[in-house]
Amino acid sequence: MQFNESHFSFCPVCGAKLESRALKDQEPLRLICSACKFVFYLDPKVAVCSIVEWDDHIVLTKRAFNPQKGLWVMPGGYVDRGESVEAAALRETEEECGIQTRLTGLHGLYSYAGNWVVLVVYRALYISGELSARDETLEAKLFEPSQIPWDELAFDSTRDSLRDYCKLKGVALA
Structure with a gap:
């Protein structure tokens, strides 16, 4: 199975909801924790x-x-x-x-x-x-x-x- 952002909803650090947004203008969307701000990278x-x-x-x-x-x-x-x-x-x-x-x-x-x-x-x-x-x-x-x-x-x-x-x-x- 190949995973993508849609497979992950909650932060692995604190359990809060993950949001899809850019860290900076012109960057791709990332999964970011709404509470602790952990950035969840789907690395190769x-x-x-x-x-x-x-x-x-x-x-x-x-x-x-x-x-x-x-x-x-x-x-x-x-x-x-x-x-x-x-x-x-x-x-x-x-x-x-x-x-x-x-x-x-x-x-x-x-x-x-x-x-x-x-x-x-x-x-x-x-x-x-x-x-x-x-x-x-x-x-x-x-x-x-x-x-x-x-x-x-x-x-x-x-x-x-x-x-x-x-x-x-x-x-x-x-």
């Missing part, structure tokens, strides 16, 4: 994934749940409160496909108007473990960059980050 959610390099291949996982069940993504997921984005990237890769990796650098940030997720994409190297599907994946598989299943990718951010990766590596896009 941070997600991470890793483009895991394994010899001349990359790791993709097939989603076991909606949204986009049955389509391919890089291993990843949401960052937990208090967790670093780097730790989340390592954790999600191990949880989704059973392998340990080492992050080699930030690949990119991806966000889209109207979408509340900000995706942080890392490049990583395979270190150890057996590649396998886990609870959140139907399949985990190695692909040569030239063989990425472009028509079976789950999200715009998946396509965009893999296109950027292929350009970086000099791989011709189909």
